[in-house]
């Protein structure tokens with residue numbers, strides 16, 4: 686009985702540490718890139734693409750999975766280049 690109680694008490698702090706780590710990783714979500722076409726945040730799970738602007742090469746264009754599927758156009762925020 687005493688051993689089981691000791692294990693249960695020891696498990697609680699471990700669970701709380703895991704929760705803190707989850708909070709830290711979700712805080713990084715704020716720094717996610719946004720899709721150049723639809724301005725939506727891009728999650729690491731989706732099949733988004735990024736590439737340098739083919740016109741000015743000074744900015745990274747992000748396209749989310751949805752915009753790739755719908756072949757939406759993007760506009761470079763630096764030089765105004767518009768392309769698929």
Ligand SMILES: [Zn+2]
Nearest residue numbers: 720723749752
């Ligand atoms: Zn998009």
Ligand SMILES: [Zn+2]
Nearest residue numbers: 738741761764
């Ligand atoms: Zn550009």
